[in-house]
Amino acid sequence: MNWLEFSSNAFITAFYFYCVSFIAFAIGVAGKRWSNRKPEDHTARWGKIGFVLAVIGWIAHLTFFFTRWHGGGHIPTSNMYEFMTFLGMAIMLAFIVVHLIYRNMLLGAFALPLVIIIIAYASVFPSEVQPLIPALNSVWLKIHVTTAATGEAFFAVGFAAALMQLIRVVDFTRKDKAGKRAQFWTEFSLFVIIVLIGFLVAVFAFRGAGYESNFSQETVSIDDDGVAITEVKEVKYSLPPIVAPYNSDTVSFQSFIGMNEPLFESPSWLNGVNAGRKLNTVIWSVIAGLILYGLLRLITRKPLAAVIHPHLTDIDPEDLEEISYRAIAIGFPIFTLGALIFAMIWAQIAWSRFWGWDPKEVWALVTFLFYSVYLHLRLSRGWQGTRSAWLAVIGFLVVMFTLIGVNLVIAGLHSYSGV
Amino acid sequence: MFQNTKCECGHQNPVGTVLCESCGKPLDEDLLIDENTPLEMRYDGVARRSQKANPHFIDRIWNFFSSVKIAVYLIFITLLGASLGTIFQQESTLINLTERSEFAAYYKEEHGTAGVIYHALGLSRTYESWWFVALLVMIGTSLVVCSLDRVLPLYRALARQQIRKHLQFITRQQVVYTGTFEGDREAWLAEFGKQLKRKRYRVWQEDGALLAEKNRFSRWGPYINHIGLIIFLLAVLGRGIPSWHMDQYLSLYEGETRQIPGTNYYAKNDDFTVDYYSESELASNQKGTKVVKLYETKARLYECTADCDDPIKEPVLTEVMQHDIHVNSALSYDGLKLYQNSFQEKVRFISVHPSLLNASTGESLGSFDLLMDNPSESYEVGSYQLKLNDYYPDFSLDEQKRPMTKTREPNNPAFVFRVTGPEIRPEGEVYIYFPMPSEKSKYYEQLFNESFKQRGDNTGKFAIKVENPIVDGKMNNIKYSEYTTYLNIRMDKAMPYIWVGAAISMIGLIMGFYWQHRRIWLRFDDDKLSLGGHTNKNSFGLRADVAWALGRAGIEVTPKSLDNRRNLR
Numbered sequence: 011m012n013w014l015e016f017s018s019n020a021f022i023t024a025f026y027f028y029c030v031s032f033i034a035f036a037i038g039v040a041g042k043r044w045s046n047r048k049p050e051d052h053t054a055r056w057g058k059i060g061f062v063l064a065v066i067g068w069i070a071h072l073t074f075f076f077t078r079w080h081g082g083g084h085i086p087t088s089n090m091y092e093f094m095t096f097l098g099m100a101i102m103l104a105f106i107v108v109h110l111i112y113r114n115m116l117l118g119a120f121a122l123p124l125v126i127i128i129i130a131y132a133s134v135f136p137s138e139v140q141p142l143i144p145a146l147n148s149v150w151l152k153i154h155v156t157t158a159a160t161g162e163a164f165f166a167v168g169f170a171a172a173l174m175q176l177i178r179v180v181d182f183t184r185k186d187k188a189g190k191r192a193q194f195w196t197e198f199s200l201f202v203i204i205v206l207i208g209f210l211v212a213v214f215a216f217r218g219a220g221y222e223s224n225f226s227q228e229t230v231s232i233d234d235d236g237v238a239i240t241e242v243k244e245v246k247y248s249l250p251p252i253v254a255p256y257n258s259d260t261v262s263f264q265s266f267i268g269m270n271e272p273l274f275e276s277p278s279w280l281n282g283v284n285a286g287r288k289l290n291t292v293i294w295s296v297i298a299g300l301i302l303y304g305l306l307r308l309i310t311r312k313p314l315a316a317v318i319h320p321h322l323t324d325i326d327p328e329d330l331e332e333i334s335y336r337a338i339a340i341g342f343p344i345f346t347l348g349a350l351i352f353a354m355i356w357a358q359i360a361w362s363r364f365w366g367w368d369p370k371e372v373w374a375l376v377t378f379l380f381y382s383v384y385l386h387l388r389l390s391r392g393w394q395g396t397r398s399a400w401l402a403v404i405g406f407l408v409v410m411f412t413l414i415g416v417n418l419v420i421a422g423l424h425s426y427s428g429v
Numbered sequence: 430m431f432q433n434t435k436c437e438c439g440h441q442n443p444v445g446t447v448l449c450e451s452c453g454k455p456l457d458e459d460l461l462i463d464e465n466t467p468l469e470m471r472y473d474g475v476a477r478r479s480q481k482a483n484p485h486f487i488d489r490i491w492n493f494f495s496s497v498k499i500a501v502y503l504i505f506i507t508l509l510g511a512s513l514g515t516i517f518q519q520e521s522t523l524i525n526l527t528e529r530s531e532f533a534a535y536y537k538e539e540h541g542t543a544g545v546i547y548h549a550l551g552l553s554r555t556y557e558s559w560w561f562v563a564l565l566v567m568i569g570t571s572l573v574v575c576s577l578d579r580v581l582p583l584y585r586a587l588a589r590q591q592i593r594k595h596l597q598f599i600t601r602q603q604v605v606y607t608g609t610f611e612g613d614r615e616a617w618l619a620e621f622g623k624q625l626k627r628k629r630y631r632v633w634q635e636d637g638a639l640l641a642e643k644n645r646f647s648r649w650g651p652y653i654n655h656i657g658l659i660i661f662l663l664a665v666l667g668r669g670i671p672s673w674h675m676d677q678y679l680s681l682y683e684g685e686t687r688q689i690p691g692t693n694y695y696a697k698n699d700d701f702t703v704d705y706y707s708e709s710e711l712a713s714n715q716k717g718t719k720v721v722k723l724y725e726t727k728a729r730l731y732e733c734t735a736d737c738d739d740p741i742k743e744p745v746l747t748e749v750m751q752h753d754i755h756v757n758s759a760l761s762y763d764g765l766k767l768y769q770n771s772f773q774e775k776v777r778f779i780s781v782h783p784s785l786l787n788a789s790t791g792e793s794l795g796s797f798d799l800l801m802d803n804p805s806e807s808y809e810v811g812s813y814q815l816k817l818n819d820y821y822p823d824f825s826l827d828e829q830k831r832p833m834t835k836t837r838e839p840n841n842p843a844f845v846f847r848v849t850g851p852e853i854r855p856e857g858e859v860y861i862y863f864p865m866p867s868e869k870s871k872y873y874e875q876l877f878n879e880s881f882k883q884r885g886d887n888t889g890k891f892a893i894k895v896e897n898p899i900v901d902g903k904m905n906n907i908k909y910s911e912y913t914t915y916l917n918i919r920m921d922k923a924m925p926y927i928w929v930g931a932a933i934s935m936i937g938l939i940m941g942f943y944w945q946h947r948r949i950w951l952r953f954d955d956d957k958l959s960l961g962g963h964t965n966k967n968s969f970g971l972r973a974d975v976a977w978a979l980g981r982a983g984i985e986v987t988p989k990s991l992d993n994r995r996n997l998r
């Protein structure tokens with residue numbers, strides 16, 4: 011077995027340990043009233059089991075990282091697959107640190123699913139080791155990417171605690187407008203997470219089934235000299251095409267439950283690279299998410315937040331708020347150092363300018379500014395509690411947009427390949 | 430507004446003081462009504478400079494910029510503005526377009542109506558726009574003002590703290606413990622103080638009261654961070670000073686030396702190399718494509734030391750540095766930096782080493798070095814002399830089929846020589862020579878030499894060509910450049926300030942976030958013990974400290990029970 015094979019086995023091991031750890035945490039949260047033990051003892055016991063499993067998973071994850079580094083010849087943070095797996099590993103580190111400070115047994119029940127979703131998302135991308143292009147061949151690649159991801163990982167833990175806090179404080183007995191609004195948005199946050207899971211389910215199900223359809227798309231682009239260039243490109247779909255690419259012909263179409271041709275063509279303004287396919291993926295994610303969400307609602311017959319809420323009642327929302335804030339406060343300097351200062355140093359060395367308003371750079375700045383808004387608002391008392399929890403949730407959305415959205419939607423110097 | 434600013438303890442406070450600067454008694458009437466809510470401890474309740482009774486015009490501007498609320502708005506608007514700039518490409522990334530109309534056309538073609546609106550609103554130049562720069566300047570101003578507004582009062586408040594605080598001040602903190610105490614107060618206080626010292630608190634005692642404090646320095650963290658940001662912003666604005674900043678591109682083919690415009694320096698490209706990954710190193714979705722591993726310019730930098738501006742003389746160059754420039758490794762000399770930007774695969778003749786031959790026997794009569802872009806007036810070849818009559822660097826024919834040159838670039842050079850020497854007629858013989866080994870060039874060469882012969886300008890006695898142009902599959906007697914390298918020449922005098930600002934800012938962040946300012950006040954009133962604790966963040970840690978020290982001193986409490994906010998719910 012060579013290093014890379016060993017490494018991918020370690021990755022799968024880590025993934026399974028995370029899943030089992032999550033189950034243990036979930037039992038710790040949800041099963042309090044099952045056993046005849048005291049609820050606190052039950053939670054402490056299962057929380058401990060979950061934590062130990064999580065740490066074992068993390069060690070496997072570290073093994074994956076270092077063996078891949080050794081086998082691939084460079085630090086595995088140079089494409090989307092590698093970056094997302096690294097981010098998952100960093101979130102685990104942040105989770106372990108925060109757990110050791112606060113020993114809150116339930117945080118794992120929210121942090122682990124986040125890690126699982128992120129590394130499952132990583133697996134959507136091609137996992138093969140690619141050689142480095144000259145710009146990435148620098149020690150600053152290691153320093154910049156690892157510190158930036160670590161900062162973001164603490165924001166992720168802050169997000170998990172904030173979401174928990176929101177579910178903890180949402181009051182389903184309230185019928186007034188503000189109460190309804192809180193219920194709606196809390197539920198909506200959970201729905202978004204379900205859509206992400208829907209995306210993963212759809213991608214892996216069709217990939218497992220070997221689904222493929224092809225289109226040839228004619229694109230007209232304007233080069234930098236203002237000359238129009240017409241190109242015919244092959245577009246490969248691995249999810250059944252509900253939308254075809256703009257201005258395209260079907261090359262091959264594998265039929266799916268009676269669907270033999272795309273239902274419609276994507277609008278002309280969506281003419282970027284693979285825009286049609288991305289739109290199709292989004293539609294599938296929402297469909298799969300809706301189905302999943304509908305099933306869950308059918309089973310539980312309650313909003314999901316109302317299902318989770320009762321299990322959280324014996325945690326103080328103040329504790330959660332403190333955890334969330336603390337995680338962000340730990341992450342902010344690390345993020346600033348990694349995503350801005352080290353990034354500037356590297357950009358200065360590699361591209362001769364420390365700052366070039368590249369979309370990725372701008373969004374790192376936006377993240378930084380957003381969290382400094384969060385910190386400043388929190389200095390005044392009105393913005394503590396639920397309001398600052400919402401800011402922590404939105405902040406993490408900004409982080410995720412910076413990491414993924416910018417690559418999928420906007421292209422720039424930093425863009426890795428997208429799905 | 431409250432009129433009486435004199436506290437019952439006798440201290441005269443400035444207008445706007447919330448908590449008496451000396452004993453900590455709440456002065457604000459609203460605060461006195463509700464005796465249970467925790468106190469707002471920001472800046473220890475001292476009056477900020479901006480809180481004046483009758484603000485003047487200048488004060489109002491000061492107040493505007495000192496407000497955190499305004500700062501949050503400014504930061505938020507900047508954040509929104511910056512993100513708008515990423516919707517479509519910025520004009521600065523379209524390096525081949527220059528005219529406003531070209532840009533307008535580009536956005537219309539590429540993005541339709543949305544593009545037209547985007548361009549018309551000026552969002553295609555977001556980061557250079559007046560409003561964006563104005564936002565940065567306002568944030569900078571706000572940073573200066575808000576820091577000055579708070580840091581001095583805060584410094585004053587922390588520099589002279591009274592040990593025995595007002596009872597309400599203590600019982601309305603975030604962290605509170607109250608209980609009855611019997612026994613030797615002084616001995617207990619000494620013991621409690623000792624325990625806190627072990628947690629690295631500094632402890633002061635005064636007849637039945639105690640003050641413990643640690644990590645006060647971390648309170649300066651945010652201000653140091655802000656100072657760093659101010660320096661950073663000033664440095665960014667400083668880059669607008671023309672003489673502080675240079676940014677230009679220089680193309681060099683292999684072997685070329687060129688002056689860096691606007692400087693006294695010359696750069697030379699000794700050699701340029703490109704390495705590609707081998708097929709086995711590529712991932713499966715990259716097979717069959719060429720992926721660059723490394724490209725590198727072996728460069729030399731010269732400084733002109735004499736005759737620099739003399740058009741007649743050649744400048745005297747002294748080598749000052751030699752460096753292999755590649756993407757992550759620039760040549761850096763005295764503030765000047767040469768970065769590898771890109772390269773182009775473009776064959777370009779540098780020189781050939783042709784021979785003069787006897788056309789009938791093929792015997793070589795001598796050889797010479799011929800530079801393609803800068804040939805000499807004449808050459809000594811064996812016992813003959815070759816005088817350059819005409820030179821067409823980029824040979825072509827005009828409409829009347831007369832020779833001309835298309836450009837100054839030696840893309841297809843042609844040389845017309847007059848050969849003089851022994852055993853030929855005194856006026857010599859005229860030959861044209863095309864070094865480029867293309868069929869078309871060779872055809873022209875033959876055609877023109879033939880017509881010269883018909884005109885009687887030559888007798889066909891000589892031929893000029895490179896002997897043995899290929900030896901063992903390698904070019905021989907021919908020098909050419911395969912690649913042209915593009916270097917980005919930079920000078921940025923603001924950079925040191927940028928780094929200093931960033932470093933200061935980072936130090937401030939670390940001070941402010943990884944240490945917390947914690948204070949504990951304790952007082953006895955007869956047999957009643959009251960303890961209050963305050964920290965600017967992480968009250969979890971403070972509660973743990975207090976519970977630990979109390980426990981060591983014989984009072985067992987859980988950290989959680991100390992949380993005043995919780996107890997009040």
Ligand code: HEM
Nearest residue numbers: 382385386389494495496497500504568571572575651941
């Ligand atoms: C992009 C610009 C800015 C950044 C990155 C920034 C960053 C920070 C940070 C990290 C803190 C510490 C927060 C905490 O301890 O929770 C802070 C505190 C503070 N900032 Fe800013 N800041 C910025 C601009 C401003 C501006 C323009 C003002 C002007 C009103 C301001 C006023 C304050 C104040 C009053 C504090 C509290 C200081 C204290 O706790 O003693 N900030 N800032």
